[in-house]
Amino acid sequence: MRRRRLTHAVLASLLVLGGSSAAGTIPAAAAGSSASTPSAQSAPSTADPKPASDGLLAAMQRDLGLTRRQAEARIAAERAAAVLAPQVRRTAGEAYAGSWFDAERGRLTVALTPDATTGTRRAIGAAGADVRTAEHSARQLDAVKTRIDRLSAPPGVSGWHVDPVANAVVVDVVREDRSDNDVRRFVSRARAAGPVTVRTVAAAPRTFAAGTVGGDPYYTGNVRCSIGFSVHGGFVTAGHCGRPGAGVSGWDGSFIGTFQGSSFPDNDYAWVSVGSGWWTVPVVLGWGTVPDQLVRGSAVAPVGSSVCRSGSTSHWHCGTVLATNETVNYSQGAVHQLTKTSACAEPGDSGGSFITGDQAQGVTSGGWGNCAGGGETWFQPVNEILTRYGLTLHTYTG
Structure with a gap:
């Protein structure tokens, strides 16, 4: 479905665009004038009276079973938790064993x-967090995961991550492959590395790129993917969507720019420089389904937080953050440090935006399932991409 250009043009006219900024989503002829201040990792302002658009709130109500008031309250609480999480980690020091947002x-x-x-x-406790006792520290569990990362995983093992709630490394095994000898051998070696819990999942993950089918938002060769977030000079997206030097065209077939950096597998991130009359704007698109969402920073949402995803195929869908720093075993090879969510996605959504409130979280990597039957989706954290390529997230400060 092609997004409504008029709606997006009206939004763009409210923003102050840097005169020499190139853009990934708005043709120059459709953009007005504006100004924004870059911020790679801006902390959210808990005093902001409206941290999310009506459309994002509606998507949370639909996908998380919340009322509007509950969705608003959850976003406010998650913003406070995102600010508190790094502070309490420093306070805990070596005794830190992980943290998560308790939605209840x-x-x-x-x-x-x-x-x-x-x-x-x-x-x-005085800072506002609940405290639990756990046997293993986060550093110990990270070391276990690192040892497992060195193992070669068979296709029936979909991934593994540190679970702070379980206080263990969780290894996900595809249900139909759980009796496979190679899977059993991998699980045995993983258990030898330290505290491990095995979980059965419905299907193996896959990336969400798609062949050209017509529509939004960008194309490289015969592959369609989705724009993640605007940065000054371009946009970030998934690495499996294109290699350095590959040209990119927009929804209307016009040339946008070129992949300047890309990594996949091992990582799944890339950035595209843009020009030819395209400008960057600090928004996540609603694709004509919900209003566009302004991006004000990239504070990391803790495990348990709500998160919403925008992509060119399935548009807006929401879920919760299930795990961070997960290794995902795609057929093309393992990808590390991904974040797992319960949000759905479909082919063509690769590279698209994950956002909590108005805080950018990451770009869609892959998953299993679809938006008719459900599933799980992983994203590459945006702050890692910004750091890797020395980029600055394009944010709105109005």
Whole structure:
């Protein structure tokens, strides 16, 4: 479905665009004038009276089963948790065993090892987080995952990640392959690395690129993918969508720019420089289904937070953050440090935006399932892409 150009042009006219900015989504003829201040990792302002558009709130209501008031309250609580998470991690020090957002309580939960001092526990509680005791520290679990990362995984193992709630490394095995000898051997070697829990999943993950079928938003060769987030000078997207030097055309067939950097597998990120009359704007598109969402920063949402995704095939869908720093075993090779969500996606959504409230989270990598029957989707965190290529996220500060 082609997005409504008039709606997007009206939004663009409200933003102050840098005069020499190139863009990934708005032709110059459709854009007005504006100004924005770049911020790669801006913290969210908990005082912002409306951190999300009506469309994003509607998508959360649809996909998470919330009322509008509950969706608004959840976004506010998640913003507070995102600010608190790095602070309590520093306070916990070596006793830190992970943290996550508890949607039922609307608070951040922090796990601490038994040797955490009473003063540390009190300080974290006084800061506004709930405290739990866990056997293994985050550093210990990260070391276990690193050891598993060195193993060669068969196709029946879909991925693995540190789960702070379980206080273990969770290895996901495709249901129909759980009795496969290679899978059983991998699981046995993973268990030898440290505390491991095995989970059965419905299907193996795949990337969400698609052959050219007509529509939005960008094309490279015969592959259609989705724009992630505007950066100054271009946009970020998924690495499996194109290699360095590959040309990119827009929804209307006009030339946008060129892949300047790309990594896949191992990582799944890329950035495209843009020109030829295209400008960047700090928005996530609603594709004519919901209003566009302004991007104001990239504070990381904790595990358990809500997250919404925009892509050129399935448009807006929401879910929750299930895990971070997960290794995903695609057929093309393992990709590391992905974030897993319960949001659905479909072919053509690759590279598209994941956002919590007005905070950019990452670009769509792949997953399993679809938006008719459900599934899980992974994204590459946006801050890692910005750091890797020295980019600045295009944000709106009005």
